[in-house]
Amino acid sequence: MDRGVADAARRWAWPFLVASACAILAAGFARGTPTLFFNLSYAWIIAWLLLLEAWLPFRASWRRPDGQILHDLGHTLLNKGLVQLLIITLAGRGVLEQRAPGLLATAPMALQVAVGLVASEFGLYWAHRLKHEWPALWRFHAVHHSVRKLWLVNTGRFHFVDSLLAVAASLPGLLLTGISMDAIIWVSAITAYIGILTHCNVDMRCGRLSLVFNTPNLHRWHHAIDASIGNSNYGENLVLWDRLLGTFHHRPGAEVETIGIREFMPAGFLGQLAAPFRWRRCQAEGVSTAGEGR
Numbered sequence: 001m002d003r004g005v006a007d008a009a010r011r012w013a014w015p016f017l018v019a020s021a022c023a024i025l026a027a028g029f030a031r032g033t034p035t036l037f038f039n040l041s042y043a044w045i046i047a048w049l050l051l052l053e054a055w056l057p058f059r060a061s062w063r064r065p066d067g068q069i070l071h072d073l074g075h076t077l078l079n080k081g082l083v084q085l086l087i088i089t090l091a092g093r094g095v096l097e098q099r100a101p102g103l104l105a106t107a108p109m110a111l112q113v114a115v116g117l118v119a120s121e122f123g124l125y126w127a128h129r130l131k132h133e134w135p136a137l138w139r140f141h142a143v144h145h146s147v148r149k150l151w152l153v154n155t156g157r158f159h160f161v162d163s164l165l166a167v168a169a170s171l172p173g174l175l176l177t178g179i180s181m182d183a184i185i186w187v188s189a190i191t192a193y194i195g196i197l198t199h200c201n202v203d204m205r206c207g208r209l210s211l212v213f214n215t216p217n218l219h220r221w222h223h224a225i226d227a228s229i230g231n232s233n234y235g236e237n238l239v240l241w242d243r244l245l246g247t248f249h250h251r252p253g254a255e256v257e258t259i260g261i262r263e264f265m266p267a268g269f270l271g272q273l274a275a276p277f278r279w280r281r282c283q284a285e286g287v288s289t290a291g292e293g294r
Ligand SMILES: [Zn+2]
Pocket: 128, 132, 141, 145, 222
């Protein structure tokens, strides 16, 4: 493959995938079927990432199986299902409709989406930071960080309690802005697009985009096993609050070394679900089995 083509792909993959997925969603809004088109846009990104992970992996060793694929998918299905249940329950009780009808609901959509992203980001930033700095929450978040490689399949590997906390942290800010329901769908979709890109094992060169958005380059630092590096880049979509509050870690040209956690994490799915609730015993078992699983 021509080196120039590969370099162009590294440079343009991130903006191309976000912009094209947004274009697909916009077509869905125009046709009155945003949910269907959101699913199509998400499948579009997944298809590209499967191709790009094979062609331009960030780290070739991360292509090897880690024995966690079914567990990654299991956590993803469980937490997405429970989050949907929470949203449906809130909608059924009229909570989503009771938000203050703001002036913003009739503002240009791009402005509404920008305000929605910044507002939801504030809650997401603090929730994520607390999950790293408060040991009681870290036990849940450690399930996400226990992976030893990053690729698109472990994007949704979160303990379900961790996911419910993230929704609880972002929803109030989003609803208080008074933006329209269409804008909330846009914000949720962009969060999904940027989220799946942060974990991909593709050698993307995001350049100055990393000064505004949470990119794969930034998120890999966040997964560093060394907490003095990993306790950074808490932003979900934007790095605004990281930059303002001094937790931004960006070293262009440098690469993260080992990712993961120093604590023990059971190798089995049910063990991972139970681990946060029996953390001390779990760690004691980990010492006795001398690092098996992580
Ligand atoms: Zn984290």
